[in-house]
Amino acid sequence: MAALLLLRRKLSTFAFSRVLDDNVEGFRLHVELNIRALVGGYSLSRQYSNRSSAKKIDFTDLTCPHTWYPNARRKNRKVILHVGPTNSGKTYQALKRLESSPSGIYCGPLRLLAWEVAKRLNKAKVPCDLITGQERDEVDGAKHKSVTVEMADVTFDYSCAVVDEIQMLGCKTRGFSFTRALLGISANELHLCGDPAAVPLIEEILKVTSDDVEVRHYNRLSPLIPLKKPLGSFHNIHKGDCIVTFSRQKIYKLKKEIENGGKHLCSVVYGSLPPETRTRQATMFNDSSSEFDVLVASDAIGMGLNLNISRIIFSTMKKFDGNEMRDLTIAEVKQIAGRAGRYGSKFPTGEVTCLDVDDLPLLHTSLNSPSPILERAGLFPTFDLMYMYSRLHPRKGLYQILEYFLENVKLSQNYFITDGAEMLKVAAVIDEMPLSLHDKYLFCISPVDMDDDISSQGLTQFAQSYAKKGIVRLKEIFTPGTLRVPQTENALKELESIHKVLDLYVWLSFRLEESFPDRELAASQKAICSMLIEEFLQGLGWQKPIANKLPSRSKLSTLLSKDTTQYL
Numbered sequence: 001m002a003a004l005l006l007l008r009r010k011l012s013t014f015a016f017s018r019v020l021d022d023n024v025e026g027f028r029l030h031v032e033l034n035i036r037a038l039v040g041g042y043s044l045s046r047q048y049s050n051r052s053s054a055k056k057i058d059f060t061d062l063t064c065p066h067t068w069y070p071n072a073r074r075k076n077r078k079v080i081l082h083v084g085p086t087n088s089g090k091t092y093q094a095l096k097r098l099e100s101s102p103s104g105i106y107c108g109p110l111r112l113l114a115w116e117v118a119k120r121l122n123k124a125k126v127p128c129d130l131i132t133g134q135e136r137d138e139v140d141g142a143k144h145k146s147v148t149v150e151m152a153d154v155t156f157d158y159s160c161a162v163v164d165e166i167q168m169l170g171c172k173t174r175g176f177s178f179t180r181a182l183l184g185i186s187a188n189e190l191h192l193c194g195d196p197a198a199v200p201l202i203e204e205i206l207k208v209t210s211d212d213v214e215v216r217h218y219n220r221l222s223p224l225i226p227l228k229k230p231l232g233s234f235h236n237i238h239k240g241d242c243i244v245t246f247s248r249q250k251i252y253k254l255k256k257e258i259e260n261g262g263k264h265l266c267s268v269v270y271g272s273l274p275p276e277t278r279t280r281q282a283t284m285f286n287d288s289s290s291e292f293d294v295l296v297a298s299d300a301i302g303m304g305l306n307l308n309i310s311r312i313i314f315s316t317m318k319k320f321d322g323n324e325m326r327d328l329t330i331a332e333v334k335q336i337a338g339r340a341g342r343y344g345s346k347f348p349t350g351e352v353t354c355l356d357v358d359d360l361p362l363l364h365t366s367l368n369s370p371s372p373i374l375e376r377a378g379l380f381p382t383f384d385l386m387y388m389y390s391r392l393h394p395r396k397g398l399y400q401i402l403e404y405f406l407e408n409v410k411l412s413q414n415y416f417i418t419d420g421a422e423m424l425k426v427a428a429v430i431d432e433m434p435l436s437l438h439d440k441y442l443f444c445i446s447p448v449d450m451d452d453d454i455s456s457q458g459l460t461q462f463a464q465s466y467a468k469k470g471i472v473r474l475k476e477i478f479t480p481g482t483l484r485v486p487q488t489e490n491a492l493k494e495l496e497s498i499h500k501v502l503d504l505y506v507w508l509s510f511r512l513e514e515s516f517p518d519r520e521l522a523a524s525q526k527a528i529c530s531m532l533i534e535e536f537l538q539g540l541g542w543q544k545p546i547a548n549k550l551p552s553r554s555k556l557s558t559l560l561s562k563d564t565t566q567y568l
């Protein structure tokens with residue numbers, strides 16, 4: 001951990017899984033602009049102006065979340081649900097509409113998808129910004145935006161909006177961001193793409209809005225064949241195969257094993273890999289002139305992505321979900337299997353199988369069953385509700401406020417409360433610091449991984465410095481020029497964590513610009529981290545000489561010895 005200095009405070013580890021992505025933009029706009037938000041039919045500003053009547057408001061009443069979005073409620077939105085199996089052209093049709101609209105927004109669940117859509121629109125001469133928690137790639141004259149769903153702006157008026165993978169509104173950690181997009185985006189046309197299992201719930205939720213809802217059903221565009229035979233041995237791997245497994249150790253083990261066979265080089269994609277590395281690994285696999293013709297991946301590839309995969313091979317049908325090992329759900333199996341044989345790709349007929357014969361029955365039954373109907377959508381109290389509540393209870397810290405809301409919240413039958421465990425972990429650490437409620441909240445929704453020691457210590461350090469001095473210089477915590485190519489898998493994990501800390505700095509720099517002034521340095525060091533990780537990945541297993549994949553060693557060492565943004 002040579003690169004991270006002054007990380008003094010060790011945090012206790014928690015058993016919860018990773019929770020929140022970035023949704024601060026939405027919340028901040030909420031605070032600034034949503035003073036007219038309606039709670040249970042009352043105007044919050046009117047009620048709030050009078051303390052005694054404010055006391056009568058039950059801020060934990062979340063039974064009418066559609067009233068939180070006055071802009072969308074003023075519209076008579078035309079909502080089109082594009083539903084069907086994977087690879088049926090749902091996103092394609094919605095994007096065609098987006099492309100031909102005078103202004104619009106695409107909201108996706110993954111940075112990779114937002115990136116793919118921005119690239120596609122710009123290529124089609126429709127200028128499109130790419131906005132994620134840690135990126136603002138603005139294009140001259142753009143009236144379109146491609147964003148990760150947490151960044152959707154619910155105060156802006158669009159001609160057309162697309163929310164992809166809408167069934168994610170049932171996700172226990174990120175569901176509320178999809179619900180917010182569903183209820184809050186103000187657009188003439190709102191296109192929702194996803195699994196048919198979400199249709200009844202969405203229709204029910206939208207009964208209380210004045211939207212017109214139309215459902216369009218799609219069929220698969222090209223066949224997906226579930227094989228009766230398992231792979232059996234890695235000797236049977238061929239070009240275009242993607243082996244799916246769920247732990248990073250297993251990913252590296254499989255990559256080594258396949259590469260040591262001497263026939264194939266493997267790209268890898270998994271969640272904690274820096275997003276830019278994931279993008280490059282996926283691009284390398286997709287590129288038919290590249291020697292990386294096999295993919296080893298986790299379920300990080302499982303949603304909406306168009307990759308040149310001919311066959312998906314499940315190395316296991318079980319996954320650790322933060323608490324226990326469990327079988328993959330029907331929806332997960334279908335999503336992952338659906339990456340094989342994408343229409344219009346090099347492999348238009350897809351195949352799917354397992355490594356082990358014992359796993360085949362679960363694969364086959366999952367592929368033949370409909371996904372269970374979604375019963376409820378995620379919801380989370382908005383910052384302004386918590387803020388109003390805090391004004392009446394000034395002694396309570398953010399932890400107590402969050403806990404109070406999570407325990408007392410009232411919901412209609414269409415909703416469940418999103419898991420607040422990650423936010424509570426952060427609140428427990430920063431509540432004693434002299435920070436405003438809003439700043440504390442901001443740290444709570446930042447993309448910190450509190451289960452990762454280095455990442456959580458980074459957050460603590462940033463919050464402490466910010467509380468004490470109001471300005472956080474990156475060099476206080478990080479020494480540029482000390483990053484090295486990892487030699488072991490542990491060193492690799494450490495580098496991934498350092499990347500997360502740098503990523504957190506960039507994220508904070510977009511929200512507290514003056515207090516986190518070293519965005520460029522953090523971004524350049526992030527880029528170096530991902531190159532070093534890729535260098536490590538290339539050094540694994542069997543080696544073929546590879547031309548021009550990365551900067552040469554000498555170029556890399558020049559990069560490492562000075563601060564640069566050259567590779568951003």
Ligand SMILES: Nc1ncnc2c1ncn2[C@@H]1O[C@H](COP(=O)(O)OP(=O)(O)OP(=O)(O)O)[C@@H](O)[C@H]1O
Nearest residue numbers: 085086087088089090091092304306338342343344
């Ligand atoms: N009408 C079409 N003409 C040409 N290409 C198409 C057409 N429809 C779909 N495609 C292509 O087929 C592939 C799959 O389409 P798309 O990504 O829209 O499927 P999807 O139903 O959204 O799948 P998923 O559920 O996995 O997200 C994409 O590469 C897309 O560009």
Ligand SMILES: [Mg+2]
Nearest residue numbers: 090091193304
């Ligand atoms: Mg799609």
